[in-house]
Amino acid sequence: MKVLVTGANGMLGQDLCPMLEEAGHTPVRTDVGVKEGAAAPAWEAMDITSPQVVREVFERTRPEAVIHAAAYTDVDGCERSPDLAYKINAMGTWSMAAACAEFDVPIYYISTDFVFDGEKSEPYTEFDAVNPLSHYGASKLAGEQMVARLCRKHFIVRTQWLNGVHGRSFVSIMLELARTRSEWKVVVDQIGSPTFTRDLSAMLIRLLPSRLYGTYHVSNRGACSWHELAAAALQMSGITHITLHPIPASQWPSPTRRPAHSVLRRYALELQGMDDMRPWQEALQDFLQQQKTLTANL
Template sequence: MTGSQEQRKLKVAVTGANGQLGRELVMLETGGKFEMIGLDRTALDITDLEQCRRVFALLRPDAIIHCAAYTAVDQAEAEPDEAFRINAAGTRNVAVAAREIGAKLCAVSTDYVFDGTGTAPYKEYDRTNPQTVYGQSKLAGEQAVISLHDRYFIVRTSWVFGGYGNNFVKTMLKLASDRDQLTVVADQWGSPTYTRDLALFMLELIQTDFYGIYHASNSGICSWYEFAQAIMEESGSRTRIEPCTTAEFPRPAPRPHYSVMDHSAIRSNSLTPLQPWRDALKHYLLNTGTKK
């Protein structure tokens, strides 16, 4: 940070402020270090370049964390133009407007930029090969940021859960409340990511000038089946989890079989690693009153 930034709060604008991650960022207790400005869809339409320019020029944030996105993975297969309009063109607009006012840009991306056929954790500069419209649109957004901004962070994450919005943990707990048994896919592997831990990491990141691509997820690896088992165990639910294969649970958009990401950029820049995913799950359940 510059000397002037050290003497005042860092002003951070958050797009997609009503989403799962955006709301976490806006609601996070930061000890007064940041002035968080949440921009939901009504306050900022990212698909409107001139509106992006006007809003950011008025606010003059030091950094923009870009969480707004089209995230309906299956629906994107049926409406690719809409996915690209938001994830590619919208991200382009945010990048252009951010650079024009000299704001750092932290753009959230996804493990879906990879094809999911790997057997070792994906590094930040491994070859991308998205297999879904969603993944292709998010990669296009990444490319827009890289080509249009000079002070950017791209943060790819995976299997996100937290206190706001819908996610796998909430779905499992809801289903378990009235079922004795649930069947969950056991041949897809990844790393869950707690929105609180991801938000804290991004706030640490934007205070640096270590620009580039980052992989950020809670540490450790599990299958969806193992994640579901842990949710039941940690919440005290007696619902049994049975494994199934991806082939037994087909979806319009193919899911990556392996989407574990290596955190080499976090390590090489001596940034704070995210805690193990099971510890993050425990924290989430305790703080939402779900743990028995």
């Protein structure tokens, strides 16, 4: 299947596209730019905020499915520049949804746990009410609404706490800090499920032939706090000289209100007997191993 991927040079996109190829699909990589130092295979320049450019790329490449991963993902940046957040995450998704509707192509829109307020003590199912606390969450939710309204053939795939070897994730920042610091503070009262981009990619590929359109939660199994995640990543990397001081989110300097408990229950997958996502600790181990191999090969 020919699969157009937006945000192909991003953290998720760089894992997803080669995995699509391995699975026998043909990715059409699109993005606004390429990351410094990234070895990018051929890709199409496509700014999703331009409906004309998007339409022209669809006309020329004729995709059979679209995985829309492009977004303005800097959550604090979204808080400081809400117009840019809505331009890329809402307007950009609007133009993707319009093109998918016109060309009758299923869209897989990657969304986020930030659509929830994190007040629920149990994991969120796809049937729970949304209530974003931030411009990032609200702009991604606006994207969900565009996709659901314009495209009958839509998959809204919410995920959270992504780690990928081709991006700057929380875990990679922790490992970077460990080179120069012996102690730092980590938030202890926000809970989520760390998710490996390769595991999310594998599930997206499994969903490609599905016709059960709708909303899906995809994350690794289990949940932890940022503090527990940092401690696990350091311990698995054999780093023992660090002291992590637990702090409440209220002491973390950020303009963004984040959901406190936004664990996603993969209920749609469960109900279809498809929920075999592995535990986050196993996925983290694999992520760390792959990052080590990548660094060794540089």
